[in-house]
Amino acid sequence: MFYVSPKGSDSNPGTISQPFFTMARAVEETRKNEGKKAIYVESGCYDNTHIDLDERDSGLFIGAQHSDDDKDKPVLRGGIQVTGWQQEGDGLYSLKLPQEVSADVRIIEINGALKPRTRFPETGFAKHLSKYNVAWVSTSGGGFKTMPTDEERQTLKYDPANIPQDFDWCDTEVAVIHRWDESLVCVESHDAKSHTIKFSTPCGNPPGSFEVQDFVVFNSAYNMTPGYFRVDKTNRIIYYRALPGESMENACAFLPTQDRIINISGPIKDIKIENLALTSTMSPLVDIYYHRANMPNTYGAMGVPGAIDSTGALENCEFSGIDFFSIGGWGIRLNGENSNVTVKNCTIVNSGGGGIRIKNGNKCDITNNHISNIGLVHYSSIGIYASGCNIVKNTVENAPYTGISLADGPGTMVSFNQVRNAMEVLNDGAGVYVTFGDNGIMSGNIVENIRHTGYPHSQRFGLYIDEQANGWVAEGNITINCTSAMLSHMNYKGGNTIRNNVFASHDSDVMLLLIRSDDHIVSGNTFHAKGTVAFSGKAGAITEFENNRIYSAAGKIEHIHISDDYEWAAPVALGDSIPLGGHHDIKRTP
Secondary structure (H helix, E strand, C coil), X not given: CEEECCCCCCCXXXXXXXXXXXXXXXXXXXXXXXXXXXXXXXXXXXXXXXXXXXXXXXCEEEEECCCCCHHHCCEEEXXXXXXXXXXXXXXXXXXECCCCCCCCCCCEEECCEEECECEECCCXXXXXXXXXXXXXXXXXXXXXXXXXXXXXXXXXXXXXXXXXXXXXXXXXEEEEXXXXXXXXXEEEEEECCCCEEEECCCCCCXXXXXXXXXXXXXXXXXXXXXXXXXXXXXXXXXEEECCCCCCCCCCCEEEECCCCCEXXXXXXXXXXXXXXXXXXXXXXXXXXXXXXXXXXXXXXXXXXXXXXXXXCCEXXXXXXXXXXXXXXXXXXXXXXXXXXXXEECCEEEEECCCCEEECXXXXXXXXXXXXXXXXXXXXXXXXXXXXXXXXXXXXXXXXXXXXXXXXXXXXXXXXXXXXXXXXXXXXXXXXXXXXCCXXXXXXXXXEEEECCCCCCHHHEEEEEECCCCXXXXXXXCEEEEECEEEEEECCCCCCCEEECCEEEECCCCEEEEEECCCCEEEECCEEEECCCEXXXXXXXXXXXXXXXXXXXXXXXXXXXXXXXXXXXXXXXXXXCCEEECCCEECCCCC
């Protein structure tokens, strides 16, 4: 056993009375021992922390020395405190970046609050003029019918009516929206005559694909408002305009220096990390085009690192009771092979990336975690994104994209989770989403407030069973104020069962959509809407429709044409209440 304390010294022996000062020194000492070993961390703050773990660290425990006090966890900070702000006038302050801080600063903390970069427009998105009118086949079908060129991925044409004439593109970055993804890219050059900007790296998808033409510009000097910052990368100066009454002379400000605090490489077994707090990590740009070339179908800010990050194989490992706050990327991102890995009782608040990511899982569990206010830098961030995992009793709130996403792995469970206010920016996702895995269970989840402001209603869903996810049972779930309550999409082999769920909307319609799908059982569900209760599905999409309770305050229950993805077949009556396959006036069932 070794001990670490803010009052320690790395020249000490690491005992409880003479502790080490840094985590790295403690890890170095534990490697002299085989079998189980432990590092106990005293309460306090540890700035500029970075730890590398590998196969030599199997059997290692890292945790708080006094784990009974949840409010006094040791704080591992991936950054440093900065002082010396200079007043520029009108509430504007400047600070020369310390040498150890990269000019690529995208997230900072001042007086305990996370501060955003300047953005244009201040709210919402601007519209560009670029178009890429090539059909998207499907993810499993290989993507676009014709692959875009680098030039199509790397240029954007804007409408000069939407951009001020004195707009300075120097040091700016652009988030290009692609429906279920976005590309955050640096502006390399600007042609004022053709109103065209060129990016330093290609976008993951070309601007204007999927008929989406939204974009937003970050880090501009134009119209800098209180509470926002920007970075002059050339001169390495950060500017911040203080809020009314906010003094920067004695401000407690932190800038990130590390993109990972705990980095795990190589195969490792039997490690446990618990009861720590991690904060202040960088939010690097991701060349999503490069990542897709090496890892097909990459999306969801997968390339952004985690405060705890791994690329090696993990076996029998546990991460519990860890608090993540004011971080640039994911809280936990485990990108290697993962077997019997557990993430439980963690809190992730205010992150530039996503919450928890477990790739290539086998018998893994993500349980009882609370995740809120994510995707503050990368809009394609997901609360929990995993494969081969059971995802149970978690809470996800305020996400720009999907709340919980499970991909691959048969027989997994997504149950008893709560998701609120997901899908606030992007489209084609859901509160709870599953794909590419058979015979799973989606049960007991509560999903609230999945809205569709500014986009077609069919693009944001409460629950979503996507392509090649067959044999699923969606049971006992509740969606509240999710107009598109549930979608099953591109599921032909054996269909799915949707039973004993409640789909309610107090202020709008409720829709159940079965698109490019066959052989679904829909039974024992309650549909309750202020507006229309609507069903979409071709003939054969539903093979059983029994004992469903349907109520529309507006008195409208109907089968409507939602999608052009298929040709409508002749009407087929299923049961006594809902004929599917065409447009019908359907008698309301008490």
